[in-house]
Amino acid sequence: MRASxxxxxxxxxxxxxxxxxxxxxxxLAVDPLGLGGAVLRAPPGAARDAWLAVLxxxxxxxxxxxxxxxxxxxxxxxxxxxLSATLAAGRPIAERGVLAEADGGILLAAxxxxxxxxxxxxxxxxxxxGAVVMQRDGLSDRLPARFALxxxxxxxxxxxxxxxxxxxxxxxxxxxxxxxxxxxxxxVSAAQDARTLLPHVTLNDDxxxxxxxxxxxxxxxxxxxxxxxxxxxxxxxxxxxxxxxxREDANLAARLVIAPRATRLPANEEDQPEPPPPEPPPPDSSAQNEDQPDRGPDERDLQEMLVAAAxxxxxxxxxxxxxxxxxARKRNGAEGKAGARRDQAQRGRPVGTRAGxxxxxxxxxxxxxxxxxxxxxxxxxxxxxxxxxxxxxxxxIRLRRFRHKAGTTAIFVVDASxxxxxxxxxxxxGAVEMLLADCYVRRDQVAVVAFRGQRAEVLLxxxxxxxxxxxxxxxxxxxxxxxxxxxxxxxxxxxxxxxxRGRTPLLVLLTDGRANIxxxxxxxxxxxxxxxxxAAAPIRLAGIPSxxxxxxxxxxxxxxxxxxxxxxxYLPLPAADSARLSGAVAAARPA
Amino acid sequence: MDAAGSQGxxxxxxxxxxxxxxxxxxxxxxxxxPVARPVFPFSAIVGQDEMKLALLIAAVDPALGGVLVxxxxxxxxxxxxxALAALLPPMKAVAGCSFACDPxxxxxxxxxxxxxxxxxxxxxxxxxxxxxxxxxEDRVTGALDIERALAEGVKAFEPGLLARAHRGFLxxxxxxxxxxxxxxxxxxxxxxxxxxxxxxxxxxxxxxxxVLIGSGNPxxxxxxxxxxxxxxxxxxxxxxxxxxxxIEVVKRRDSFDRDPKRFCAAWAKEEAATRKxxxxxxxxxxxxxxxxxxxxxxxxxxLALGTDGLRGELTLxxxxxALAALxxxxxxxxxxxxxxxxxxxxxxxxxxxxxESVAATRVERALAExxxx
Numbered sequence: 001m002r003a004s005x006x007x008x009x010x011x012x013x014x015x016x017x018x019x020x021x022x023x024x025x026x027x028l029a030v031d032p033l034g035l036g037g038a039v040l041r042a043p044p045g046a047a048r049d050a051w052l053a054v055l056x057x058x059x060x061x062x063x064x065x066x067x068x069x070x071x072x073x074x075x076x077x078x079x080x081x082x083l084s085a086t087l088a089a090g091r092p093i094a095e096r097g098v099l100a101e102a103d104g105g106i107l108l109a110a111x112x113x114x115x116x117x118x119x120x121x122x123x124x125x126x127x128x129x130g131a132v133v134m135q136r137d138g139l140s141d142r143l144p145a146r147f148a149l150x151x152x153x154x155x156x157x158x159x160x161x162x163x164x165x166x167x168x169x170x171x172x173x174x175x176x177x178x179x180x181x182x183x184x185x186x187x188v189s190a191a192q193d194a195r196t197l198l199p200h201v202t203l204n205d206d207x208x209x210x211x212x213x214x215x216x217x218x219x220x221x222x223x224x225x226x227x228x229x230x231x232x233x234x235x236x237x238x239x240x241x242x243x244x245x246x247r248e249d250a251n252l253a254a255r256l257v258i259a260p261r262a263t264r265l266p267a268n269e270e271d272q273p274e275p276p277p278p279e280p281p282p283p284d285s286s287a288q289n290e291d292q293p294d295r296g297p298d299e300r301d302l303q304e305m306l307v308a309a310a311x312x313x314x315x316x317x318x319x320x321x322x323x324x325x326x327x328a329r330k331r332n333g334a335e336g337k338a339g340a341r342r343d344q345a346q347r348g349r350p351v352g353t354r355a356g357x358x359x360x361x362x363x364x365x366x367x368x369x370x371x372x373x374x375x376x377x378x379x380x381x382x383x384x385x386x387x388x389x390x391x392x393x394x395x396x397i398r399l400r401r402f403r404h405k406a407g408t409t410a411i412f413v414v415d416a417s418x419x420x421x422x423x424x425x426x427x428x429x430g431a432v433e434m435l436l437a438d439c440y441v442r443r444d445q446v447a448v449v450a451f452r453g454q455r456a457e458v459l460l461x462x463x464x465x466x467x468x469x470x471x472x473x474x475x476x477x478x479x480x481x482x483x484x485x486x487x488x489x490x491x492x493x494x495x496x497x498x499x500x501r502g503r504t505p506l507l508v509l510l511t512d513g514r515a516n517i518x519x520x521x522x523x524x525x526x527x528x529x530x531x532x533x534x535a536a537a538p539i540r541l542a543g544i545p546s547x548x549x550x551x552x553x554x555x556x557x558x559x560x561x562x563x564x565x566x567x568x569x570y571l572p573l574p575a576a577d578s579a580r581l582s583g584a585v586a587a588a589r590p591a
Numbered sequence: 592m593d594a595a596g597s598q599g600x601x602x603x604x605x606x607x608x609x610x611x612x613x614x615x616x617x618x619x620x621x622x623x624x625p626v627a628r629p630v631f632p633f634s635a636i637v638g639q640d641e642m643k644l645a646l647l648i649a650a651v652d653p654a655l656g657g658v659l660v661x662x663x664x665x666x667x668x669x670x671x672x673x674a675l676a677a678l679l680p681p682m683k684a685v686a687g688c689s690f691a692c693d694p695x696x697x698x699x700x701x702x703x704x705x706x707x708x709x710x711x712x713x714x715x716x717x718x719x720x721x722x723x724x725x726x727x728e729d730r731v732t733g734a735l736d737i738e739r740a741l742a743e744g745v746k747a748f749e750p751g752l753l754a755r756a757h758r759g760f761l762x763x764x765x766x767x768x769x770x771x772x773x774x775x776x777x778x779x780x781x782x783x784x785x786x787x788x789x790x791x792x793x794x795x796x797x798x799x800x801x802v803l804i805g806s807g808n809p810x811x812x813x814x815x816x817x818x819x820x821x822x823x824x825x826x827x828x829x830x831x832x833x834x835x836x837x838i839e840v841v842k843r844r845d846s847f848d849r850d851p852k853r854f855c856a857a858w859a860k861e862e863a864a865t866r867k868x869x870x871x872x873x874x875x876x877x878x879x880x881x882x883x884x885x886x887x888x889x890x891x892x893x894l895a896l897g898t899d900g901l902r903g904e905l906t907l908x909x910x911x912x913a914l915a916a917l918x919x920x921x922x923x924x925x926x927x928x929x930x931x932x933x934x935x936x937x938x939x940x941x942x943x944x945x946x947e948s949v950a951a952t953r954v955e956r957a958l959a960e961x962x963x964x
Contacts, residue, residue: 034848074725081737092737117811121765122724128669130628133723135730135752138737165811168664199849208845212838221830222665226841227848354772355728376791379740383792395790 020313022054023236024172024256029058030194030235032106032148035171035228036127039112039162041153042176048152051176055106055150058191064105066147068098068123070114074136077122081137083371092375094139099123100132102147112162113155120163123149127169138375171228173260194238201234203245206302214254214306219263229253247302254306259313266307353398368398408506409445409462409498410435413491414473415511415551416452417482429473432510436469445503447494448472451487453480454521458490462498481523484515485531488539488566495544505544509568512552513559529558533565540567547584549573629851633674634861636667637840638831644914645824645934646675647865649760649802651872652913656823656906657781657803659766659814659938666828667840668806669764676719678862680870682758686711689750690757690797691718701797718759720752720801724768731773732788733795740791748795753786756801766805767812774818777803781821823906824931825938827951872916879912885923888962892932895957898939907935925962932958 028035042048056065074080079097086093098107099122109115109123126132132143149170151162167173211229220226229250236249353365373396380391412432436446446469448460459472488509495505518527519535539546546568550559555572563570571584636643645658660668684691685704692704694712704710722731733751740746752761761777763769769777780786786799803822807814819825831837847854855862886908893903911927918927937950 078723078725080727086737086741091742118724118768121768121811125723125764133721135723135726137727138729138734138749140730163811165664165808205842208842209838212841213834216834216837221663221832223830223837223840223844224665226837227844230841230845354770356772375737375741376735379735379744379746379791382744393791 018177020252020255021051021174021176023239023252024174025051025054026058026191026239027232027235027256028148028172029055029191030239031198031231032059033130033146034231035148035235037107037149037151037170038172038174039151039153039167039170040174040176041155041161042174043154044152047176051174052108052150059106060192060195064102066098066102066105066107068102068107068109068149070111071116072098072119074122077119078126078132078136079134079139079143081139081375083374087374092139094134094141096143097132097134099126099145099147100143103143103145105147107147107149109149109151109162109166111154112151112166113153113160115151115163115166117163117165120166124165124169168222168224171232171257174256175260190239190241193241194235197238197241197243198234201237201243201245203230203234203237207233207245207247207250210303210306211250211253211258213303214310215258215261217266217303217307218258218261218310220258220261221263222261225257225261229257232257247305250302250306251309254310255313258306259310262310266311354401355395356397356399357394363400365398365400369396372396372398407444407503409447409494409503410506410508411447411449411462411491411494411498413449413451413456413487413507413509413511414476415482415484415487415509416450416476416478416480417514418452418479419482419512419514429476432473433470435508444506445498447498449487449490449494450476451483451490452478453483454517455483456486456490458494462494462503481517482511482515482528483517483519483521484511484513484528484562485519485535486517487511488532488535489519492535492539492542492544495539496542499542499544507539507544507546507566507568508549509546509566510549510551511559513550513556513562514552515558532562536562536565540565543567547571549584629855630673630677631670631844631847632855632858632862633671633678634865635843635847635854635858636671636674637843638836639667639671639828641934642666642668642671642826642828644917644930645826646671646804647869647872647917648824648910648913648931649804650675650679650869651876651916652909653800653802655802655909655913656821657805658934659819659822659825660804660806660828661809661814661825662828663830664808666830668828669762672760672762672764672804672806673719676717676760678866678869679717679719680866681714681716683712684715684758686713690754690799691715691759692798693758699798718755718757720756720759720761722752722761722763722769722773724765726752726773728773728776731776732786733797734788735791735793746791746793748788748793750797751786751788753780753799753801754797757797757799759801760804761801762804763806765807765811766818767807767809767814771815774815778817778821819938820902822938824910824934826934827937868917871919872913875916875919875921876913879915879921879923881908881912881923885911885925885928888925888928892928892957892961893936895961896936896940896954898936900939903936903939907932910935929958929962 024038028038040048040051042051056063068077075095075097077097077099079095079100082093082095085095126145127147127149130144130146132141132145134141134143149166151166151170153162155161161167208226208230211233212226215226215229230253233245233249233253236252237243237245240246240249353368356362369392370390373390373392376393376396377391380387380393384391412435414429414432432448445462446460447458447462448469450457450459459476460469463469491507491509495507498505515528515532516523516525518524519531544567546566548559548563548566548568548570550556550563550570550572552559552572559572560570562568569584633643642660645660649655649658660672662668682691683694685694685700685707688701688704690701692700694710697705729751731752733749733754736747736749780799781801781803784798784800786797788795805814805818805822831840843854889904889907889911893907896903898904907928908923910931911923914927914931915921915923920927933951933954937954940950940953
């Protein structure tokens, strides 16, 4: 056992971490490969350093630590041909990537909340295989890459999180407190013994079943979570020098592994209103408990205890966070649809290179092209001894790939009917103008749809021009009945079009919700309202982020129903408050 | 003579290329990489019957066009595909051939095998080749052997993953994240059954017929419709929602992780039975008849669903035949059609933005109308 001169015990101003959180670091040190790693959500600072120090002190001396920078290219992530070494040696020399270099150690992924889905997918494949399967630059190899990954997540907004595929492969999801209070952790010498003990630790079936049941009760679907919980429980027993998993170990595992993944509250909770579960809960989950007569009261007890433990560990405001996360997920999905198109962009952020022909508009990646040509130079010189000193052929050509961050098209749908105009069309216009200025700053495109009388009119197709947008609004007359459904349809059409163009639409509907003209132009409230709800469904299905601003002085429940039907955030704005409106739009705007 | 068809740059070089293609650096590479880690047994996978069935059907009838597995995280998508690899009975191949040519099918031999004076047949495992994300194009299609080009200044073709996958399976995990230019390339090869490489003035074409297996999670991005179409069967996987199944999933995986060898030994008998069923189905497949009634029902079903083109009907019939063969039946029945209709058709439906129901529900609805049980 080494007397660990850990940075943590070195002291100076290290903070105190909650016991559970600190224990997670030790558990990870006991079974780094089995537990996969952790998501450490915290700003850079003392708390994060303290946690990492606990992990470091509990790991075997000399365990390697590698940093995975954000936006690392495939050649560094997975490895490839080391060109300079290859040319010097006259034979192909492979360069190992960060993942292969991390073999046997810890990999720290910086700013994991901004990691690309594609990067995460590569890392996940490597974690699953325990090796880098390299098929790159003429090299074919399988390099061992068994590591634990600590994703340093510095996200602030709830939807800024590390990619889901990656989180699924990391046992612990830890949110560190902002400020830390007292003194540091002790060195862990028990970890070494625990690692030796771990393969012999047994876990009874009833504990395994109770952990699975606790996961199910909290809406944790991925079986990896339950597996991680079993492993965490074993590691906890080993750390305590025991050969059997106790209730306390299972309890800790439930708190550390299952609770952070909860997607719903346990079904029998009475002090909380039943949240709308993301997926319908198994209708027979309560029946199932009766289905298993072999399950003794003791076991039911254990399961309830685990659920309670996990429940207690749930952070406050869980549901709100979940809803935001769902919204973000939906948004990302919508972005994915446009992804293919955007990858063909000619500007934006460079994301590597690809083979291709040098056509007009394509941008040559000079260095990559020369890299590709380099190994073949001896061969080509032999063929064409009198050719140019560097012989580049068309198959060497590499083009820059860009990913254009999808711009937003903000579509304003303004109710210019008599009822709304009476209420405050001018104020609504003022608010929209303020928003326009906002959008201009963000380089968003803006479209304006107005509806009044019999139908909706696209006053302004998507444009980046602020002046035109303002002009179109200024000339907008008010009065007449409210063809709400037509307005929504026109907006949905623009939204679909901008999605096809690789932009992310954002729909802002300003109305008092007093629909009285049906789609076919006939009068009558019931038909108009039914049409409005029907027009709302496709908007929700398409996952278009939207906001309904109720401009009525006394908000009417129907506007709220429309908002729900279109999956929009509902913002009643009985008093003109452009600042609040602007804030709401900014919040609804895709990140 | 033209497996590596040099374009008239001198016979000597052409011979070089060809020798290499015949000797194949890849063979040794294949041999040098034994599967070190035991694979989770196919038969031990809990639930996910549709996915398992679709994969077995693809193994019975490779011409069906592969399988797309889309769905939730942690449903064992890639575990199941890798398990299938271990299950496949070995095949005969021409010794030394880079493309593992089938000695029993002289018409499909590569140029090198055709030119060879005699061919020795050996038994090799069916290749299940991974196309990892981040693979570069040269490794997918094959390219000149960089080592020989540098050291000897010689043009030798080094076959890529497509050559390695010939007569076997090409597996792409996270297929929806695959880069566009690789997707285009795959579509092209999958359609033609042939891989053409042009590089350094040599032009190589070789057979590349493989079963494409793709898996992914729709949350991470959708698949291009052209690629979706290309798969014969599409399966949607969901996390099991009932507790006993979940417990079983976790327990089996846990005991596999704790002691893989013992776990595999415990399942060896089931694996053998599944393999036997697969072999029997392959033998039976050419003898399975499709009665008029079944054909008609398949057509009516596709009409009711408005699937695009004839591919839906053809795939449905083929899949139903393979399913009948797996069941040991000599005739396709309406029940076979019912069981395989969803995977064969759900990815061929036209999108209807007003219909909220998932594709599977629409297929089921049409089934209830057209083929009431």
